Amino acid sequence: MRNKSAELTGVKEIARRANVSIGTVDRVIHNRKGVSEKTKQKINSIIAELGYTPNKMASLLAQKKVLTFAVLIPQASRETDYWTYPLSGINLAHSEVKQFGIHLDIHFYDLNVKASFRQEADKLLKTQPDGLILAPSFVDESIEFISKVKTLGIPMVFINSDIPHQEPLSYIGPDLFQSGKLAAQLISFMLVPNDEMLVVNISTALENDHHLRRKELGFRRYFEEHAIFNKITTLDIKETSADSIETAFMRSFSHHHSVKAVFVTNSRVSQVAQIIKKHNLNVLLLGYDFLKENIKFLSENLINFLICQRPKEQGYLAVMTLYRHLFHIGTIESAVYMPIDIITRENFIFYKA
Amino acid sequence: MRNKSAELTGVKEIARRANVSIGTVDRVIHNRKGVSEKTKQKINSIIAELGYTPNKMASLLAQKKVLTFAVLIPQASRETDYWTYPLSGINLAHSEVKQFGIHLDIHFYDLNVKASFRQEADKLLKTQPDGLILAPSFVDESIEFISKVKTLGIPMVFINSDIPHQEPLSYIGPDLFQSGKLAAQLISFMLVPNDEMLVVNISTALENDHHLRRKELGFRRYFEEHAIFNKITTLDIKETSADSIETAFMRSFSHHHSVKAVFVTNSRVSQVAQIIKKHNLNVLLLGYDFLKENIKFLSENLINFLICQRPKEQGYLAVMTLYRHLFHIGTIESAVYMPIDIITRENFIFYKA
DNA sequence: TCAATTTACGTGTACGTACACGAATCTAAA
């Protein structure tokens, strides 16, 4: 006898108090049928009285449960290694939970090829995963996919971007509008009357630029709210080759004589930094994301601020959220907006992307 | 037979391959004596070959292990509720790991009473904890305590501040010097020639002000490195009553006619904000920590930047680090420097302190 | 060489839960 006293818990004790066997208690706990209403109530009341919570370790052990989480996110590309960060967060989390029998089934799609999303999504569904982590970059394709997932009853977590009215288990990612406001505030500190600003949205025609719009809206809102009337010009660039960007940017820049600050609404800010360096322009430059290229220009002082929303932590939290949901650990928040981090030359070395 | 095939792992399989019983394998795994060198080597090589890792669930279940983590941190006080944040992180982590048999034994000391540290430290040691989380605010007292802890072989994590040459399992907290540099950079954006700056260190005589010095050093270093020669004045205030601070601050302020920015090196920045509000002064104000009072002034635009180092996450990580250490999950880094977060009026609502 | 140790190993039970199987009781139709 290992534990002398205090055998206050466990199905055995419940069974003893209810004058039934542990099998019956087990049935009640898992709402299986085959128990009379009377004994079920009796057992439930004892469970409540004892504040019984099942021993996870024993439960997992007995179940020999192996859960598979499917992941569907963009492939990191030559253009940007952004998605390596969420991926590393996902892998980190996995390394912590795999001992509890959790497997990962990771699928990548190409941000430039919508068909690849469909293809991987279908492939993924066939494996019947127990949970899904999705970066819903393509809106229509995602909605179609999500409806299938929902009918299968697979819990789902969105990361990086949300899609309205889809109600996943949880959304983990940024609040785009607010991050635009923050960019505006940072610039506003250094603004004097008559300074102009440039908002640069760079994306291929294929990509959904909804994200960028939200940021720009937040950016402009800030100045409205604070009654700051410096001129803001928007520059949309739909062709992402270096030359195209340079041509478009320099044309716009030459039209506006007192541009003091440039706000690039996504991680392509390094391409603008390159141009600024080449033409030796004197402007404040703000952009997004902790990417190698961006950090390079940040440390050269060509980019002044990077706004970042913990891509690695997003991946980590996504896995942990599914894990916690399926193992009934704690409560799950339906949306986790990541902190909006400000990265500068002085703090980037401590940033854990 | 639940698992049809793939019985590739587990002590049983090891035992089978080595032609021994699981008892012998068990002895080898736990380096217990009573195994011949030959079979030990054989078993070890099979373990290596199989890449065997013990099933934590089964192991914990069999051990019926209950681990106690002792925590020794300052009591949150009227002056500052800072320590409620690390505490909440500790509790959050606990809620996630208590199902694995981890208990917490939390002790608080009074930052104004050194004796309370000693007292609680002694009390704590008597309970023979399996791990310790320590905020070593008082240097000498901590060193004495730490040596006792070390002789007992109790793994230990420091949070919030470090003590050199003590080599805990891990240090989790800020890099003070670097955060001072960041403050300097933020100010430098808005600086014009002849602007002056004020560095304000507020602490009781009892407290160790080593922290504040490190930040000030970083702050000054930034300007040196960038060859910026605006005047910086240091103001040390050793009496923390509101009146004393106001008198000292206003005296200094009136001596320097073009103070553009004030850098308060700890969380007492709200007291300075109060003065600035009262006297309607027009200066940039930077300080530390996500406290209610500070946030109030931040949203009133009286404080412009708060530097924050995730106190909640520090507590969370401390518990998780001990947990992971004792359960042999992953590898433990000897120092985890928290990201240096910049909090402004526009992003504070998303900050998870 | 034989007993007394020591060394080396095997066996059995326990941890708390899950679940298959089967036994007992009850209900209702013949």
Next chain:
DNA sequence: TTTAGATTCGTGTACGTACACGTAAATTGA
């Protein structure tokens, strides 16, 4: 009353590991 069928419940084994206990083999001393 008999019996088929449903309902309600108990029993046994398994999950992978830890550890106490017991036993066989090797070693030592005389």
